[in-house]
Amino acid sequence: MNNLLFLVPIAIGMGLVGLASFFWAMRNSQFDDLDGAAARILIDDEDEDEIDSSGKRTGDSG
Amino acid sequence: MNAPAREEAPGTCSVLNVPGMHCAGCMAKVERAFGNLPGVTSARANLTARSVEVIHDGQVQIPQIVDALAAVGFEAQPREDIAPPPSAVKPLLAPLAVAAFAGMNVMLLSVSVWAGAGGATRDLFHWISALIAVPAIAYSGRPFFTSAWAALKKWTTNMDVPISIGVILATALSFYEVVTGGKDAWFDGTLMLLVFLLIGRVLDAMMRDRARAGVDALLRQAANGATVVDDSGLTGWVEARRLAPGMVMRVSSGERLAADGTILSGTSSFDQSLLTGESAPVPVGPGADVLAGTLNLDAPVDVRVTATGHGTALAEIAQLMEAASQSKSAYVRVADRAARLYAPAVHTLAALAFVGWMIAGAGLYKSLVVAIAVLIITCPCALGLAVPVAQVVAAGALMKRGIMVKDGSALERMAGVDRALLDKTGTLTMGRPVPDPATIEAMGVEEAAVALALASNSKHPLSRGLAAALSARGVRAETLANVHEEPGRGLTALWHGRTVSLGRPERGEGTASVLAIDGSPPRLIRFADALRPDAAEALARLSALHVEASILSGDAPEAVAEVAGQTGLAGRGGVSPAAKQDATIALQQAGHKVLMVGDGLNDGPALMKADASMAPGSASDVGLHSADLVFTGDSLLAIPRAVRAARATMAVVKQNFALAVIYNVLAVPLAMAGMVTPLIAAVAMSASSLLVVGNSLRLVRAAK
Numbered sequence: 001m002n003n004l005l006f007l008v009p010i011a012i013g014m015g016l017v018g019l020a021s022f023f024w025a026m027r028n029s030q031f032d033d034l035d036g037a038a039a040r041i042l043i044d045d046e047d048e049d050e051i052d053s054s055g056k057r058t059g060d061s062g
Numbered sequence: 063m064n065a066p067a068r069e070e071a072p073g074t075c076s077v078l079n080v081p082g083m084h085c086a087g088c089m090a091k092v093e094r095a096f097g098n099l100p101g102v103t104s105a106r107a108n109l110t111a112r113s114v115e116v117i118h119d120g121q122v123q124i125p126q127i128v129d130a131l132a133a134v135g136f137e138a139q140p141r142e143d144i145a146p147p148p149s150a151v152k153p154l155l156a157p158l159a160v161a162a163f164a165g166m167n168v169m170l171l172s173v174s175v176w177a178g179a180g181g182a183t184r185d186l187f188h189w190i191s192a193l194i195a196v197p198a199i200a201y202s203g204r205p206f207f208t209s210a211w212a213a214l215k216k217w218t219t220n221m222d223v224p225i226s227i228g229v230i231l232a233t234a235l236s237f238y239e240v241v242t243g244g245k246d247a248w249f250d251g252t253l254m255l256l257v258f259l260l261i262g263r264v265l266d267a268m269m270r271d272r273a274r275a276g277v278d279a280l281l282r283q284a285a286n287g288a289t290v291v292d293d294s295g296l297t298g299w300v301e302a303r304r305l306a307p308g309m310v311m312r313v314s315s316g317e318r319l320a321a322d323g324t325i326l327s328g329t330s331s332f333d334q335s336l337l338t339g340e341s342a343p344v345p346v347g348p349g350a351d352v353l354a355g356t357l358n359l360d361a362p363v364d365v366r367v368t369a370t371g372h373g374t375a376l377a378e379i380a381q382l383m384e385a386a387s388q389s390k391s392a393y394v395r396v397a398d399r400a401a402r403l404y405a406p407a408v409h410t411l412a413a414l415a416f417v418g419w420m421i422a423g424a425g426l427y428k429s430l431v432v433a434i435a436v437l438i439i440t441c442p443c444a445l446g447l448a449v450p451v452a453q454v455v456a457a458g459a460l461m462k463r464g465i466m467v468k469d470g471s472a473l474e475r476m477a478g479v480d481r482a483l484l485d486k487t488g489t490l491t492m493g494r495p496v497p498d499p500a501t502i503e504a505m506g507v508e509e510a511a512v513a514l515a516l517a518s519n520s521k522h523p524l525s526r527g528l529a530a531a532l533s534a535r536g537v538r539a540e541t542l543a544n545v546h547e548e549p550g551r552g553l554t555a556l557w558h559g560r561t562v563s564l565g566r567p568e569r570g571e572g573t574a575s576v577l578a579i580d581g582s583p584p585r586l587i588r589f590a591d592a593l594r595p596d597a598a599e600a601l602a603r604l605s606a607l608h609v610e611a612s613i614l615s616g617d618a619p620e621a622v623a624e625v626a627g628q629t630g631l632a633g634r635g636g637v638s639p640a641a642k643q644d645a646t647i648a649l650q651q652a653g654h655k656v657l658m659v660g661d662g663l664n665d666g667p668a669l670m671k672a673d674a675s676m677a678p679g680s681a682s683d684v685g686l687h688s689a690d691l692v693f694t695g696d697s698l699l700a701i702p703r704a705v706r707a708a709r710a711t712m713a714v715v716k717q718n719f720a721l722a723v724i725y726n727v728l729a730v731p732l733a734m735a736g737m738v739t740p741l742i743a744a745v746a747m748s749a750s751s752l753l754v755v756g757n758s759l760r761l762v763r764a765a766k
Contacts, residue, residue, distance in 0.1 A: 004183070008190060012167055019163040026155060036109030042086035 073103060073119040078127060078138040081112050088136070095134045099126060111275060114138070150267035157202035158260040164198030165253035169744075172250040176741045188240045188247050195249035199233050202256050205263065221401040221446055224408055225259065228437045235434045246431070251438055251743045258751045259446045266450040266470060269457045273466040277686050288313065288320040291364065307367050314362045316521035318355060321367045325350045328363035332356045333523070335487040336662045336682045339616025339637075341591050343573070355663055355682060359523055360566075379639050379666055383688060386643065386670035395471045396712075397449040400719060404445060412436040415734045424736075432736045439733040439743050440726050444750040448718030451758040456711040459765040464694040465704055472690030474715075476674040476708035478655040479609055482701070483646065483668065485660035486615035486625050486633070490597060492696065493661065493680060495527045495573055495589035502531055502587075508540070509585070513577050515539040516553045516564040524575050524589055525553070525564065552576075593628060594698045601629055603702035607709075609657065614642055616664045642668040659701060661685045674708075676701060707764040714761055718754045725750040 025031065083092055089107040092114050096102040101122040107114045116127055124140050131138040171187040179187060203226070210222035229252055236247040287301045288311040297312060302320040305311070310326060313319060331343035334356045343359050346352060352365060412433045419429035453470040460467055467473060484490050505513065514537045517529040542555040542562070552565020552575070560580040567576045567586060578584040594600075604611050613633030615622045622635030637645070642660075646668045649656045658665065658672035661681035669675040669688040677689035686692055693700035729746055732738050 004186070008171075011170070012190075012194070015163055015167050019159060022159050023156065026152075026159075031152070031155065033108040033110045036089060036107060039086035039089055039109055043090040 073117055076116050076118065076124060076127060076140065077113055078116065078131070078140050079113050080107070080131065080136050080138045082136050083107060083109065083112055091134045092131065092136055095130045095136070096127070099130050150270050151264055154205060154260060154264045154267055157205060158257070158264055160198050161202035161253055161256040161260055164194050165250065165257050168195050168250045168253055172247075172740065172744075184245070185243050191247060191249045192237055192240045195253055196233065196237065199229065199252060199256065202260065203229055206259070219401055219405045220398040224401065224405040225255075225446060227409070229255065231434050232438050235431065246740050248438060248740050248743065251740055251747060254744060254747060255443055258443050262447045262450040265454040269454045269467065270469060272461065273457070273468045277466060277468065277692055305367055307369060309367045311365045311367060312362060313358045313365055314521065315358055315360055316523055316526070318357050319352055319365065321354050322369040323352055323365035323367045325352060326364040326366050328361055330358055330360040330363050333359055335493055338664055339485060339487045339662055341487045341491070341617050341621055357523065379663055379684070382640060382643055382667035383670045383684075386667055393471060393475065395449070396474050396715060397445070400445060408437065408440045411440070411730060411734070418734070419736070428736070432734070435736070435738045435743070436730060436733040439729045439738050439746060443747050444718070444722035444725060444754045447751055447754050448722055449715050451755050452711050452714045452718060452761060455758050455761040456707050456764045459762055460704060460707055463700070463703060463765045465700050465765070466692045466694075468690055468692070472674060473708045473711050475690070476657065476705060477712035479657040479674055479705065481649050481654040482604060482609050482611040482657045482659065483614045483649075483672070484611055484631070485662060485665050486613050486622055487591065487617050488661040488680060489659050489678060490613065490625055490629065490698070491591045491593055493591065495524055496592040497528050497531050498588040498590065501585070502535065505585070509577070509579065510535075510537045511540040512542070512557055512562050512579060513564065515542045516545070516555060516562060516577070519545045520547055520553055524573070527589060528575070528587065593625065594696055596697045596699045597629060600698035600702055601631065603699070604705070607702060607705050609705060614645055614668070616662070639664040639667050643671050646671045657705070676704060703765055710761060710764045714758055717757055721753055721757065722750065
C-alpha cells in the first residue's frame, strides 16, 4: 500500500507529461501538415553544400 | 531554409497556393526557389494545404515571389484569406488525446481491481479512477453531448443521443459506487467507448478535410480577376471581387472572363461550354454581350464590364440551386436512421430490466445497476463505428484513384442510383479541342517536333491542345528562333533558317490550324472536342451495374446526336439549366434514384437536385461546389468505379450493423440477468468494435 502511494502518482504524472507534450505539439502546428512531414524525410539537404566546378560536393554530407 | 513554422522573423508573411506541389521533390524545389531572391528570410511548404508560407521583408513584392516559383516550374497564386480553411479534425484531436490518456490510466487501475485488489486499496483505486475519469469524460464527451442536445431540441434522435445517455448514466452510477465504497466502477468501459467513437469521428473528419483541400486546390486554379485598362492606357490586375461595372477588361486569348460585359474593340470567338454546354465557338465582335466564365479563343478583346459577381446571367441559376440545396439537406444519414430504431429499442430494454428487477424485489439500487449495465453493454460503439469506418476506408481507396468524396453521405446516396444523366461538353467529352489522332500519327518526327515547339509558345486553346497531344506521344520540342505570335493569326518562327508557322487556315475549315514548314506542303490539323478516353468502357460498366445512362446537354441537338451516336445513348440537346433540373425531378418522381454528372454552371441546379452528383476536376467552380464527388484525370471510368465502391461500402455497412445486432442479441440477456461485470463489459465492447473495424478494412480494394 505504501509503495502504491508514490508509484501511482508517478505513473499518472508520466502519463500527464505525455499528454502535455501532445498538446504542446498541437499548439505549435505540428499537426498542420501531416502529408508534408511524411515527405520531408525524402528531401536531401543540399543547400548548405556548395557544389564546386568538378561536380563534387565540398560540404561534408555524411 | 526549413525555418520552424512559427519563427518570429521580421517582416511579413505571405501565403501562396501552389496547386502543382504533390511530392517531396516538389516541396524541396518550392522551398529552395527563393535562394537568390534577397529579402526572403524563409519559405516553408505545406503539402497538405498545397501552399507555401514565405517570410520576407518589405522590399519583396508578391509578383517577385510568383516569378521565383514560376522559374522552378510551379504556378502560384497569392491566397486571399490568410486564415487557413477551418479543419474538421483539429477540434477532435484534443478530446481524443484526453480520452485515450485517461482511458489507459483508468484501465491500469481497473486491471488491479479485477486482479483481486480489495478493501482500502480498491477504494483508493476507484477514487483515483474517478478523479481522472470524471473531468476527462466531461471534456472529451462534448462533441457527442452538443450534437445530442441539438437533436433533442428538435425532438429527433440521432446516433449521439443513446451514446450520451449511456455515457452520462454510467459515469453517474460509477461515481455513486465510488462514494459508497461499492465494488463495481465502469469508468474504464465508458472512457474506452469514447476513445473508439472519437477515433471513428477523427477518421471521418480527416476524409472530409482531405477531399475539401483537394477541391479547394482545384478551385484556386481558376484565375479570378482581369487585366483592367484605365483611360490613360495603363493596365493593372484587378481581382474579380473588385471589378465594377464600367471598367474595361483586356482579355487575351485563352483567358476566361471574370465578369459579364460588352465587347468594345476586337473580334474573336468565345467558348461558352462551361456556361451553356454549347461546344461550337461563338463568333463575337464589337457590341456583342459576353458572359462571365466564357473562354476567349482567338484574339485579345477589350470588354466593358456590365455586371459582376453573381450578376444577371447567373441569377436564375443561383436561385434554382438555392432551392435545390434544401432538398439535399433533408437526407437522413443511414447511421441516424439506424439510431432511430436502435435508441428506443435499447432504452425500452433497459427500462424493462429495471421494472423486472424491481418486481422481483431486488431493490432500487440493484435494479438501477442492471438497467445501466444493459445500456453500457448494448454499446453503441460498434454501431457508432459501423458507418464512418467503412466510409473512410472506401473514400481513402477512391482518393488513391483520383476520386474525391466530399462527404460520407454521398457514398450512401450514390449506392442507390439506377439512372445516370450525363452532361456532354466537358463531361462525356474533354471539353477542350483535341487534334485529330490520324493527323498526329501521320506527322514526321521533325515535323512533330517543330509543331510542339511552336504550339508550346502560345496560350491559344488549339495550340495548348496540340502541345498536350504531342507531349503525350513523347515528342521532344525543337529549338526555334525569333518566335513571334500575331494575335488571331498565329505563330511564326525560324528553324535552321527555314520559316515555320502555325496558324489559322485560309478558309473556314471548322476548328483547325495549319502547320507550314518552308519547303514542304502545309499540313491541316483538324480539332474536335473528343470523347474522354474509356467512355465506351465506362458506359458498358455502368449498364452492367444496372445504371441506365442518358445524355442531357445544353449543346446544339446536332452535336448531341453525334455523341449519342458514338456512345449509343439516348440524348437530349438544347436543354436549359431549369430544364435539366426538371428532367432530374421527373425521373425522381418516377421512382428513380438519379446520378447527375456534369461540369458547367448550367449543370449546377441539376447537380444539387440529383440524389448523387459527380463533376470532373476541370469543372466550373459552381460544378465543383455542388457535386458530391469530384474526379481528377481524364478517364470516365471514375463513374462506374465510384458507383461500385459506394455499393460495396453500403454492403459492408449493412454487415457491420448485422454484426452489432448479433453481438447485442448475445450480450443483452447476460446484462438483463445481472451477470455483467465491468470486466466482461470492457472485453465485449472492444471485441465488437474491433470486429466492425476489421470488417470495414476489407474495403481497401473497393475502388478497383
